[in-house]
Amino acid sequence: MNVKMGQRLMLFLFVTWSFMVASCGKKSRNWGKTYSLAEMIQPIPVGNVQKDSAWNIWGASMVKGYDNKYHLYFSRWPRQSGHESWISHSEIAYAVADKPEGPFRFVKTALPARGLEFWDGAMTHNPYMVLKDGKYYLYYIGTTGEILKADQKLTPYGDGWWSRRNKQRNRSSCGR
Numbered sequence: 001m002n003v004k005m006g007q008r009l010m011l012f013l014f015v016t017w018s019f020m021v022a023s024c025g026k027k028s029r030n031w032g033k034t035y036s037l038a039e040m041i042q043p044i045p046v047g048n049v050q051k052d053s054a055w056n057i058w059g060a061s062m063v064k065g066y067d068n069k070y071h072l073y074f075s076r077w078p079r080q081s082g083h084e085s086w087i088s089h090s091e092i093a094y095a096v097a098d099k100p101e102g103p104f105r106f107v108k109t110a111l112p113a114r115g116l117e118f119w120d121g122a123m124t125h126n127p128y129m130v131l132k133d134g135k136y137y138l139y140y141i142g143t144t145g146e147i148l149k150a151d152q153k154l155t156p157y158g159d160g161w162w163s164r165r166n167k168q169r170n171r172s173s174c175g176r
Contacts, residue, residue, distance in 0.1 A: 047103045050095065052078060058086065061129040062167045063099065063136065070097045072104050073127035073138065081148075084156035088148050090125040091142060111140065112145045119169050122147055136175050143168045 049157055050072065060074035077089035092111040095104035108117040111124040120142025143164045152161040 005029065031118045034082050042143065045101070049075060050102070050104050052076070056086070058084060059126045061127050063129045063131045064100070065131070067149065070100050072097070073110060073129050075125045075127065078150035081150050081153055082156070084161070085153055086125055087143065087161055088123060088154050089150065090123045092124045092127045115147070116144055119144055119157065120171060138173045141168050
């Protein structure tokens, strides 16, 4: 597949729950030049992949902090619960690195399950972090429901799964 500079191209390559985005913008000196997609794809260095054998990892967002470190927020849920269990088991975790390409060191679970009384008490997922005007903004989705243990599973796309999916909400948090 050949792509001309100026066409917007987004390629999501899911490898061990990681992805890479390649983008060709319109403001290039090479307008009209043809590129081979196969030549544009490069291997992902091992140190650039945030992975853990016990967890599925998804949807990371990174921001450079005022401490000149790189802060990574990502969704994770136990592998033993299955891929579709993000709706019932996901939490937002936090890692830090000295360089944007890592390696990242896990620090803590930033938003764990916390109970039925909270709109996001059973699951938090898809973090997006922004640093603006001296404040950190974290946007994410969450849902409520019974907190399940790692070995407890909902039937994928069954009534319990859809009940949680349909209660899903978006939120933002702000801090310094």
